[in-house]
Amino acid sequence: MFSLIVIAAFSVIAMLLAWNWQKRHANAGIVDVIWAFGMMLAGPWYALTGTAPLFLKLSLGILTFSWFLRLGSYLQRRVFKEAEDGRYHAMRKAMKDRAQLGFLLFFLVQAGFIWLLSLPFWVVAQNTKPETYFVIVALLLAALALYGETKADQQLAEFRNNPDNRGLSCRKGWWRYSRHPNYFFEWLHWFVYPLMGWGGAYQYWLWLAPVVMFCFLYWFTGIPFTEQQALRNRGEDYRLYQKSTSIFFPWWPKS
Numbered sequence: 001m002f003s004l005i006v007i008a009a010f011s012v013i014a015m016l017l018a019w020n021w022q023k024r025h026a027n028a029g030i031v032d033v034i035w036a037f038g039m040m041l042a043g044p045w046y047a048l049t050g051t052a053p054l055f056l057k058l059s060l061g062i063l064t065f066s067w068f069l070r071l072g073s074y075l076q077r078r079v080f081k082e083a084e085d086g087r088y089h090a091m092r093k094a095m096k097d098r099a100q101l102g103f104l105l106f107f108l109v110q111a112g113f114i115w116l117l118s119l120p121f122w123v124v125a126q127n128t129k130p131e132t133y134f135v136i137v138a139l140l141l142a143a144l145a146l147y148g149e150t151k152a153d154q155q156l157a158e159f160r161n162n163p164d165n166r167g168l169s170c171r172k173g174w175w176r177y178s179r180h181p182n183y184f185f186e187w188l189h190w191f192v193y194p195l196m197g198w199g200g201a202y203q204y205w206l207w208l209a210p211v212v213m214f215c216f217l218y219w220f221t222g223i224p225f226t227e228q229q230a231l232r233n234r235g236e237d238y239r240l241y242q243k244s245t246s247i248f249f250p251w252w253p254k255s
Contacts, residue, residue, distance in 0.1 A: 003049040007042050007118060011111035014038055019107040028088035028103055029079040031110050036072030038111075040065055042118035050125025059135060060124050060196060063142050067189060070146070074153055086229040120193035120209045127200030138195035141188070148174065149185035156182070169234055169241040177250035179241065180226065183217045184248055218248060 018034040043064020047057040078085075084092070095102040155173035159165050174181035190213045194206040217223060230238045244254045 003046055004115070004122060007038075007045065008111075008115045010041070011038050011114040012108065015107040015111040015114075019104050022103060022107075023100060026092075027079060027084045028092065028106075029075070029085045031088075031107055032085075033072055033075045033079055035110050035114055036068045036075055038114040039118055040068035040072055042114065043068070043121045046118070046122045046125040050122070052125050052127045053130065056127060056130045056135060056196065057125060059139060060121060063139070063192065064121055067142070067146060070150060086232065087225045090229070117213075120190075120197070120206055123200065123202045123206055124193055124197045126202075127197050129199040130196065131199045134195045134198045138192045141195070142192045145185045145189035145192070148188070149182050152181040152185065167234055167237065169230070169238050171241065171245070171253075174250065175245075176253060177246065179245050179247050180217075180223055181250060183222050184250060187213050187217055223247065 014034050014037075015031070018030045022028045022030050044061040047061035047064075050057055050060075052060070083089075091102070091106075092099045152174040155175060156170050159170040159172060159175075169175075178184055187210060190210040193209050194203070197203055197206040227242075234241075246253075
Protein backbone atom coordinates (compact mmCIF):
# COMPACT_ATOMS: atom_id res chain seq x y z
CA MET A 1 0.00 0.00 0.00
CA PHE A 2 2.97 2.30 0.55
CA SER A 3 3.61 2.38 -3.20
CA LEU A 4 0.02 3.54 -3.80
CA ILE A 5 0.40 6.36 -1.26
CA VAL A 6 3.61 7.52 -2.94
CA ILE A 7 1.91 7.82 -6.33
CA ALA A 8 -1.05 9.65 -4.79
CA ALA A 9 1.22 12.20 -3.10
CA PHE A 10 3.41 12.58 -6.18
CA SER A 11 0.37 13.15 -8.41
CA VAL A 12 -1.05 15.91 -6.21
CA ILE A 13 2.30 17.73 -5.93
CA ALA A 14 2.95 17.45 -9.68
CA MET A 15 -0.49 18.78 -10.56
CA LEU A 16 -0.17 21.70 -8.13
CA LEU A 17 3.11 22.66 -9.80
CA ALA A 18 1.46 22.29 -13.21
CA TRP A 19 -1.46 24.49 -12.12
CA ASN A 20 0.99 27.17 -11.03
CA TRP A 21 2.72 26.93 -14.41
CA GLN A 22 -0.53 27.39 -16.34
CA LYS A 23 -1.38 30.32 -14.10
CA ARG A 24 1.75 32.11 -15.32
CA HIS A 25 1.56 30.98 -18.96
CA ALA A 26 -2.25 30.89 -19.49
CA ASN A 27 -2.02 27.40 -20.99
CA ALA A 28 -3.92 24.65 -19.18
CA GLY A 29 -2.81 22.07 -21.76
CA ILE A 30 0.09 21.30 -19.43
CA VAL A 31 -2.35 19.14 -17.44
CA ASP A 32 -2.29 16.50 -20.20
CA VAL A 33 1.50 16.48 -20.26
CA ILE A 34 1.77 15.98 -16.52
CA TRP A 35 -0.90 13.28 -16.60
CA ALA A 36 1.05 11.33 -19.22
CA PHE A 37 4.39 11.71 -17.44
CA GLY A 38 2.76 10.80 -14.12
CA MET A 39 1.50 7.56 -15.65
CA MET A 40 4.95 7.03 -17.16
CA LEU A 41 6.54 7.05 -13.70
CA ALA A 42 3.76 5.12 -11.94
CA GLY A 43 4.24 1.95 -14.00
CA PRO A 44 7.97 1.48 -13.33
CA TRP A 45 7.48 2.43 -9.67
CA TYR A 46 4.84 -0.25 -9.17
CA ALA A 47 7.04 -2.72 -11.08
CA LEU A 48 9.98 -1.90 -8.83
CA THR A 49 7.99 -2.37 -5.62
CA GLY A 50 5.79 -5.27 -6.79
CA THR A 51 5.95 -8.98 -6.00
CA ALA A 52 5.54 -10.36 -9.53
CA PRO A 53 8.29 -12.42 -11.24
CA LEU A 54 11.14 -10.40 -12.70
CA PHE A 55 10.18 -10.92 -16.35
CA LEU A 56 6.67 -9.58 -15.71
CA LYS A 57 7.94 -6.59 -13.74
CA LEU A 58 10.43 -5.77 -16.49
CA SER A 59 7.71 -6.08 -19.13
CA LEU A 60 5.38 -3.83 -17.15
CA GLY A 61 8.04 -1.23 -16.40
CA ILE A 62 9.37 -0.98 -19.95
CA LEU A 63 5.90 -1.00 -21.51
CA THR A 64 4.39 1.74 -19.33
CA PHE A 65 7.50 3.89 -19.45
CA SER A 66 7.82 3.75 -23.25
CA TRP A 67 4.08 4.16 -23.93
CA PHE A 68 3.55 7.23 -21.77
CA LEU A 69 6.96 8.75 -22.56
CA ARG A 70 5.96 8.85 -26.24
CA LEU A 71 2.53 10.26 -25.40
CA GLY A 72 3.87 12.83 -22.95
CA SER A 73 6.61 13.98 -25.35
CA TYR A 74 4.09 14.37 -28.17
CA LEU A 75 1.76 16.42 -25.96
CA GLN A 76 4.64 18.48 -24.61
CA ARG A 77 5.69 19.56 -28.09
CA ARG A 78 2.14 20.69 -28.86
CA VAL A 79 1.72 22.59 -25.58
CA PHE A 80 5.00 24.47 -25.82
CA LYS A 81 4.73 25.30 -29.53
CA GLU A 82 1.04 26.10 -29.93
CA ALA A 83 -1.55 28.29 -28.27
CA GLU A 84 -3.74 26.86 -25.53
CA ASP A 85 -5.87 23.95 -26.72
CA GLY A 86 -9.34 25.10 -27.72
CA ARG A 87 -10.98 22.86 -25.11
CA TYR A 88 -9.18 24.57 -22.25
CA HIS A 89 -9.55 28.01 -23.79
CA ALA A 90 -13.31 27.44 -23.89
CA MET A 91 -13.22 26.36 -20.23
CA ARG A 92 -11.25 29.49 -19.33
CA LYS A 93 -13.79 31.74 -21.06
CA ALA A 94 -16.74 29.93 -19.48
CA MET A 95 -15.33 30.20 -15.92
CA LYS A 96 -14.34 33.89 -16.35
CA ASP A 97 -13.15 35.34 -13.01
CA ARG A 98 -13.25 31.94 -11.34
CA ALA A 99 -11.00 30.34 -13.93
CA GLN A 100 -8.02 29.81 -11.61
CA LEU A 101 -10.12 28.19 -8.90
CA GLY A 102 -11.85 26.06 -11.50
CA PHE A 103 -8.56 24.95 -13.02
CA LEU A 104 -7.16 24.19 -9.57
CA LEU A 105 -10.00 21.76 -8.92
CA PHE A 106 -9.66 20.36 -12.44
CA PHE A 107 -5.93 19.73 -12.02
CA LEU A 108 -6.49 18.02 -8.66
CA VAL A 109 -9.11 15.77 -10.25
CA GLN A 110 -6.53 14.86 -12.90
CA ALA A 111 -4.13 13.95 -10.07
CA GLY A 112 -6.80 11.53 -8.88
CA PHE A 113 -7.03 10.10 -12.39
CA ILE A 114 -3.29 9.35 -12.40
CA TRP A 115 -3.76 7.32 -9.24
CA LEU A 116 -6.97 5.64 -10.40
CA LEU A 117 -5.92 4.80 -13.94
CA SER A 118 -2.52 3.50 -12.83
CA LEU A 119 -4.14 0.94 -10.51
CA PRO A 120 -3.99 -1.74 -13.25
CA PHE A 121 -0.19 -1.34 -13.22
CA TRP A 122 -0.15 -2.00 -9.47
CA VAL A 123 -2.39 -5.05 -9.87
CA VAL A 124 -0.16 -6.52 -12.59
CA ALA A 125 2.89 -5.93 -10.40
CA GLN A 126 1.32 -8.12 -7.69
CA ASN A 127 0.66 -11.07 -10.03
CA THR A 128 2.88 -13.86 -8.73
CA LYS A 129 1.52 -16.51 -11.14
CA PRO A 130 1.36 -14.91 -14.59
CA GLU A 131 0.57 -16.89 -17.73
CA THR A 132 3.63 -16.57 -19.98
CA TYR A 133 1.60 -17.00 -23.17
CA PHE A 134 -0.77 -14.18 -22.17
CA VAL A 135 2.16 -11.88 -21.36
CA ILE A 136 3.64 -12.49 -24.83
CA VAL A 137 0.27 -11.78 -26.48
CA ALA A 138 -0.01 -8.62 -24.36
CA LEU A 139 3.38 -7.35 -25.52
CA LEU A 140 2.51 -8.01 -29.17
CA LEU A 141 -0.77 -6.14 -28.72
CA ALA A 142 1.09 -3.28 -27.04
CA ALA A 143 3.48 -3.07 -29.99
CA LEU A 144 0.55 -2.92 -32.42
CA ALA A 145 -1.18 -0.20 -30.38
CA LEU A 146 2.04 1.80 -30.07
CA TYR A 147 2.66 1.63 -33.81
CA GLY A 148 -0.92 2.61 -34.62
CA GLU A 149 -1.09 5.59 -32.27
CA THR A 150 2.38 6.84 -33.24
CA LYS A 151 1.52 6.60 -36.93
CA ALA A 152 -1.82 8.37 -36.45
CA ASP A 153 -0.17 11.21 -34.53
CA GLN A 154 2.51 11.57 -37.22
CA GLN A 155 -0.07 11.66 -40.01
CA LEU A 156 -2.08 14.35 -38.21
CA ALA A 157 1.03 16.43 -37.44
CA GLU A 158 2.16 16.33 -41.09
CA PHE A 159 -1.32 17.36 -42.21
CA ARG A 160 -1.53 20.25 -39.75
CA ASN A 161 1.94 21.52 -40.64
CA ASN A 162 0.83 22.15 -44.22
CA PRO A 163 -0.70 25.66 -44.33
CA ASP A 164 -2.82 24.64 -47.34
CA ASN A 165 -4.81 22.37 -45.03
CA ARG A 166 -5.97 25.11 -42.68
CA GLY A 167 -9.68 24.70 -41.96
CA LEU A 168 -9.74 21.17 -43.38
CA SER A 169 -10.01 17.75 -41.71
CA CYS A 170 -7.28 15.16 -42.09
CA ARG A 171 -8.46 12.23 -44.20
CA LYS A 172 -5.10 10.57 -44.75
CA GLY A 173 -3.80 7.30 -43.34
CA TRP A 174 -5.66 6.10 -40.27
CA TRP A 175 -7.75 9.27 -40.33
CA ARG A 176 -9.50 8.02 -43.45
CA TYR A 177 -11.02 5.16 -41.47
CA SER A 178 -11.67 6.77 -38.08
CA ARG A 179 -12.17 10.32 -36.86
CA HIS A 180 -10.23 9.44 -33.71
CA PRO A 181 -7.72 6.67 -34.51
CA ASN A 182 -5.38 7.92 -31.77
CA TYR A 183 -8.11 7.34 -29.19
CA PHE A 184 -8.86 3.92 -30.68
CA PHE A 185 -5.25 2.73 -30.31
CA GLU A 186 -5.05 4.29 -26.83
CA TRP A 187 -8.08 2.19 -25.88
CA LEU A 188 -6.61 -0.94 -27.52
CA HIS A 189 -3.52 -0.55 -25.39
CA TRP A 190 -5.56 -0.97 -22.19
CA PHE A 191 -6.33 -4.60 -23.06
CA VAL A 192 -2.67 -5.30 -22.35
CA TYR A 193 -3.08 -5.16 -18.57
CA PRO A 194 -5.85 -7.79 -18.18
CA LEU A 195 -3.66 -10.13 -20.23
CA MET A 196 -0.55 -9.41 -18.16
CA GLY A 197 -2.51 -9.76 -14.93
CA TRP A 198 -4.15 -13.06 -15.86
CA GLY A 199 -3.55 -15.65 -13.14
CA GLY A 200 -3.43 -13.09 -10.34
CA ALA A 201 -5.89 -12.40 -7.55
CA TYR A 202 -7.60 -9.56 -9.42
CA GLN A 203 -7.53 -11.03 -12.94
CA TYR A 204 -11.22 -10.44 -13.60
CA TRP A 205 -11.28 -6.92 -12.18
CA LEU A 206 -8.57 -5.89 -14.62
CA TRP A 207 -11.04 -6.17 -17.50
CA LEU A 208 -12.62 -3.02 -16.13
CA ALA A 209 -9.56 -1.11 -17.38
CA PRO A 210 -10.49 -1.10 -21.10
CA VAL A 211 -14.17 -0.64 -20.20
CA VAL A 212 -13.47 2.44 -18.07
CA MET A 213 -11.07 3.86 -20.65
CA PHE A 214 -13.63 3.40 -23.41
CA CYS A 215 -16.21 5.31 -21.35
CA PHE A 216 -13.76 8.14 -20.72
CA LEU A 217 -12.66 8.41 -24.34
CA TYR A 218 -16.06 7.93 -25.97
CA TRP A 219 -18.41 9.80 -23.64
CA PHE A 220 -16.49 12.00 -21.19
CA THR A 221 -13.00 13.46 -21.61
CA GLY A 222 -12.05 12.51 -25.16
CA ILE A 223 -14.31 12.48 -28.19
CA PRO A 224 -17.11 14.88 -27.10
CA PHE A 225 -14.76 17.82 -26.42
CA THR A 226 -12.61 17.09 -29.47
CA GLU A 227 -15.65 16.93 -31.74
CA GLN A 228 -17.02 20.21 -30.41
CA GLN A 229 -13.70 21.93 -30.96
CA ALA A 230 -13.38 20.49 -34.47
CA LEU A 231 -16.82 21.83 -35.39
CA ARG A 232 -15.87 25.27 -34.09
CA ASN A 233 -12.63 25.28 -36.08
CA ARG A 234 -13.55 23.46 -39.28
CA GLY A 235 -17.32 23.88 -39.52
CA GLU A 236 -18.91 22.42 -42.65
CA ASP A 237 -15.84 20.42 -43.66
CA TYR A 238 -15.93 18.58 -40.36
CA ARG A 239 -19.67 17.97 -40.65
CA LEU A 240 -19.03 16.26 -43.98
CA TYR A 241 -16.21 14.30 -42.35
CA GLN A 242 -18.62 13.19 -39.60
CA LYS A 243 -21.08 11.89 -42.17
CA SER A 244 -18.51 9.81 -44.04
CA THR A 245 -16.12 8.53 -41.38
CA SER A 246 -16.51 6.22 -38.37
CA ILE A 247 -16.29 8.07 -35.08
CA PHE A 248 -14.05 5.56 -33.26
CA PHE A 249 -13.59 2.05 -34.65
CA PRO A 250 -11.65 2.08 -37.96
CA TRP A 251 -13.93 1.22 -40.86
CA TRP A 252 -14.26 1.95 -44.55
CA PRO A 253 -15.60 5.49 -45.16
CA LYS A 254 -19.00 6.02 -46.67
CA SER A 255 -19.02 7.29 -50.23
